[in-house]
Amino acid sequence: MTLAAPQRTAGPKLVLATAFLGIFLLNLDSMAMTVALPRIGREFGGSTAALQWIVDAYLLMFAALLLSAGALSDRVGASRAFGAGTAVFTFASVACGLAPGLAELIGARLLQGAAAAVMLPSSLALVRQAFPDAADRARAIALWTVGGALAIxxxxxxxxxxxxxxxWRAIFLINLPVGVVTLFVLARTPRSPRLVRPLDPLGQVTAVVALAALTFGVIHGADPVMLGVAAVAAFAxxxxxxxxxxxxxxxxxxRSRTVTVSVVIGxxxxxxxxxLVFVLSLYFHDVLGLSAMAAGLVFLPMTAVIAAANLVSARVAARFGPRVPIAVGPVVCAAALVGLLWVDETTARPVIAALLVPIGFGLGLVVPSLTAVLMGEVAADRAGMAAGVLNSFRQTGGALAVAVFGVVGLRAGLGVAVVLLVGATAAALLLPRRFTTD
Structure with a gap:
């Protein structure tokens, strides 16, 4: 196994700007599209199931390809993978915006999800490679997560x-100028090194089948056949x-305790x-009678504070070590969830919004430092693979929680979340006190 040398060296800040634009593009599209679903349904006359597939088609491809895309990023070079993913995502966005019907829109969303699976790990790999110093890397990853938080x-x-x-078509077409700017900036950044190694076709196929079957099974109410396929494929x-x-x-x-603990916490x-977001969305609509826009405004303070917490996470980690924000974040979230147990239909909307703010802050504390710890544990040439593993576990956790919380309801779901978060804090104590240096 040999590592091809990079073609030139250059500005890590420019690399970070490219990765920032990419993660912003992905999250903005996903969050903006959700509020347009009723309008799309009226225009195309689609059923609820058809509208669900506009969301699910993206999630299915995104989750299924993350592991493979992370490994691909290392093999072809993160900059090449990110450029290809951005180009395809931009093209697919235009196809979504021009779609004449639901079938074409769902097909374009499948392509968007595949491109997003390539963009996410490769953008993080770009940051890992551009910042070899552990402290600088932690700050850069915090800024990278800010891009996603702002978009959310x-x-x-x-x-x-x-x-x-x-x-609604403007939501997709706005990705065209953003994608073009991202590619323009990327063209001025250095080429990433490539990990020259044999392909692993059986690994690729079994991973895609396992993740696709798991995601499909969860989306469709814990379908036993698909979950069985996922288990067999995962074993294979x-x-x-x-x-x-x-x-x-x-x-x-x-075998690395840091890697295992990091993906479990993720x-x-x-x-x-x-x-939580899923069951609260149902609660806001079914119990409180809020519109989609009104519900979004209740969530806005929580999502907005994530970006600020991302930056705080980097500063706290630099001073006290990454274990502190990773351990404190889940405790803050858990305490806020306990407060939500007393929310009912008489609770004022601003009070609910205020109770959600610590949840966003706690989440924002965890993710940047957790990602930086994991990235520091692997070599720069395997950063794409590591990013794919972490985000595959995170995506799976979110998908499974939507299915489980939707069944058990709001208060039981909150209780489950509290237990999980307390466990995450305990696990965080197994992580290193300081960042791993290269």
């Missing part, structure tokens, strides 16, 4: 404004990775957050 915060508002003024994936000479995901990676935090 303003996505529903942007989506509502665009849908109300220019129509482990067997393949244990025996091939150049595995896509070396199982030895999980799973738990996403499960708690997305499960």
């Amino acid at each position: 915060a303003c996505g529903p508002v942007v989506g509502g404004v665009l849908t109300g003024t220019l129509g 994936f482990v067997l393949v990775e244990a025996r091939v000479a150049a595995p896509m995901v070396p199982l030895g990676l999980f 799973f738990v935090v996403n499960a708690a957050f997305y499960g």
Whole structure:
């Protein structure tokens, strides 16, 4: 195995700007599109199931391809993978905006999800490679997460404004100038090194089948057949990775306590957050009678504070070590969830919004430092693979939580989330006190 040398060296800040634009693009599109679903349904006359597939098609491809895309990023070079993913995502966005019917829109969303799966790990790998110093890398990853947090915060508002003024198609077409700017900036950044190694086709196939079947099974109410397929494919994936000479995901990676604990905490935090958002969305609509826009405004303070907490996380980690924000964040979230147990239909909307703010702050504390710890544990040339593993676990946690919390309801879901978050804090104590240095 050899590592091809990069073609030139250059500005890490420019690399960070490119990655920032990419993660902003992905999250803005996802959040803005959700508020446009009723308008799309009226225009195309689609059923509720068809509208669900506009969301699910993206999630299915995104979750299924994350592991493979992370390994691909290392093999072809993060900059090449990110550029290709951005170009395809931009093209697919235009196809969504021009779609003449639901079938074409769902097909374009499938392509968007596949491109997003390539963009996410490769954008994080770009940051990992551009900042070899552990402290600088932690700050850069915090800024990278800010891009996603800002998009999550303003996505529903942007989506509502665009849908109300220019129509729902503008939500997708606005990605064209953003994508072009991202590619323009990327062209001025250095080429990433490539990890020259054999392909792992069996590993790729079994991983895609396992993740696709799991996501599909969860989306469709814990379908036993698809969950069974996912279990068999996951078992086959482990067997393949244990025996091939150049595995896509070396199982030895999980001998590292830091890696294992990091992906488990990532799973738990996403499960708690997305499960909460799902059951609260139903509660706001079915019990409180809020419109989609009104519900988005209640969530806005929580999502907005995530970006600020991302920056605080980097500063706290630099001074006290990454274990502190990773351990404190879940406790803050858990305490806020306990407060939500007493919310009912008589609770004022501003009070609910205020109770959600600590949840956003706690989440924002965890993710940047957790990501930086994991990125510091792997070599720069395997950053794409590590990013794919982390985000695959996070995506799976969110998907499973939506299914489980939707069944058990609001208060039971809150109780489950509290237990998970307390466990995450305990697990965080197993992480290193300081960042790993190169």
